[in-house]
Amino acid sequence: MRFTDSRACLVVVFALTMVPSVMAQSLQVVRLDGTSTTLTAAQIAGAPHVTVDVKDHDSQAKFEGVALSAVLALAGVQSGGAMRGPQLSQALLVEASDGYKVVFALAEIDPDFATREIILADKRDGKPLDAKQGPFRIVAPGDKQPARWARMVTSLRVVAVK
Numbered sequence: 001m002r003f004t005d006s007r008a009c010l011v012v013v014f015a016l017t018m019v020p021s022v023m024a025q026s027l028q029v030v031r032l033d034g035t036s037t038t039l040t041a042a043q044i045a046g047a048p049h050v051t052v053d054v055k056d057h058d059s060q061a062k063f064e065g066v067a068l069s070a071v072l073a074l075a076g077v078q079s080g081g082a083m084r085g086p087q088l089s090q091a092l093l094v095e096a097s098d099g100y101k102v103v104f105a106l107a108e109i110d111p112d113f114a115t116r117e118i119i120l121a122d123k124r125d126g127k128p129l130d131a132k133q134g135p136f137r138i139v140a141p142g143d144k145q146p147a148r149w150a151r152m153v154t155s156l157r158v159v160a161v162k
């Protein structure tokens with residue numbers, strides 16, 4: 001009996017410790033007006049994926065993910081042909097769970113403007129990203145340095161440059 005009780009207790013403790021990690025498997029997208037949408041890892045996993053082959057240090061890595069423009073579209077942030085005027089001075093602030101932040105101009109993300117590909121990766125070499133990288137990581141193969149390839153991304157925030 002005692003054994004069963006302590007085992008049940010362990011299961012409960014384990015389940016509780018899992019809650020924050022499950023909750024962290026989501027991405028907040030904040031629009032310019034301050035309203036936001038939370039996308040679940042399942043929603044992102046279900047969106048059309050692209051694959052990019054990149055050099056990581058001395059080896060090759062295959063990242064799979066969703067085009068950043070498509071992630072924004074899932075949250076109702078318009079880009080594409082409709083982008084003009086004030087939107088050209090807007091940026092996307094990418095924030096990670098360790099406080100790391102990077103920005104991309106919205107026009108830079110937009111496939112109708114830029115020839116570069118920027119993705120929100122959720123897999124590397126066929127496997128989900130590990131805790132140090134995931135659940136989501138920016139991969140921008142057009143950057144010669146991987147410094148903007150933010151790991152552990154928690155939010156994407158549209159901001160206006162004044």
Ligand SMILES: Nc1nc2c(c(=O)[nH]1)N[C@H]1C(S)=C(S)[C@@H](COP(=O)(O)O)O[C@H]1N2
Binds near residue numbers: 097098100148150151
């Ligand atoms: N969240 C987060 N992402 C980050 C960083 C960081 O400190 N925090 N460092 C960046 C820098 S400077 C580099 S060079 C790469 C390193 O990626 P790696 O750890 O996969 O080699 O991650 C980038 N993404």
Ligand SMILES: [Mo]
Binds near residue numbers: 147
């Ligand atoms: Mo770096």
